[in-house]
Amino acid sequence: xxxxxxxxxxxxxxxxxxxxxxxxxxxxxxxxxxxxxxxxxxxxxxxxxxxxxxxxxxxxxxxxxxxxxxxxxxxxxxxxxxxxxxxxxxxxxxxxxxxxxxxxxxxxxxxxxxxxxxxxxxxxx
Numbered sequence: 615x616x617x618x619x620x621x622x623x624x625x626x627x628x629x630x631x632x633x634x635x636x637x638x639x640x641x642x643x644x645x646x647x648x649x650x651x652x653x654x655x656x657x658x659x660x661x662x663x664x665x666x667x668x669x670x671x672x673x674x675x676x677x678x679x680x681x682x683x684x685x686x687x688x689x690x691x692x693x694x695x696x697x698x699x700x701x702x703x704x705x706x707x708x709x710x711x712x713x714x715x716x717x718x719x720x721x722x723x724x725x726x727x728x729x730x731x732x733x734x735x736x737x738x739x
Contacts, residue, residue: 628679629662632722635729641665641673650706659703663722672717674704676735679724688723689730701738 633643645664652658663675676696678688700719708714721735 624679625677628724629677631724631729632675632677633663635722635731636663636665636675639731640668644672645707648703648707650703657699657702659699659701659706661700661703661707664707670715672708672715673720674700674707674717675720675722676700677722677724680726687725689721689732689735692721692735697736704738 629646633646637643642665643663644666646662648661648664650659661674662677663673665673665675667673676692678691680688680691697719704717704719708717717738718734719736719738721732723730723732
């Protein structure tokens with residue numbers, strides 16, 4: 615359960631919890647809080663966690679936390695705008711790779727003590 619505190623502290627705690635959860639399931643951390651500054655006509659973007667599956671798939675993870683299930687819960691807060699910003703940051707990150715690996719976008723939703731891992735939650739198309 616999350617305690618009261620600043621949004622930054624709560625966000626860091628949620629990301630720590632999400633990372634432990636995903637590492638326990640065999641994913642390996644590649645990068646955390648990958649940020650891209652806004653450019654002309656392009657939004658700023660951030661990916662909370664970038665991990666690699668055992669099969670080599672690169673997984674871009676958005677971590678969302680809510681104290682409970684009111685207001686639709688954490689997963690419902692990943693809007694189309696948020697998805698576009700994640701996709702923008704992921705595309706920027708993939709420029710590092712001559713041949714990009716298979717990728718997917720996951721959401722890890724923390725609603726109080728409940729964890730929901732939505733694999734392939736949305737596409738880059």
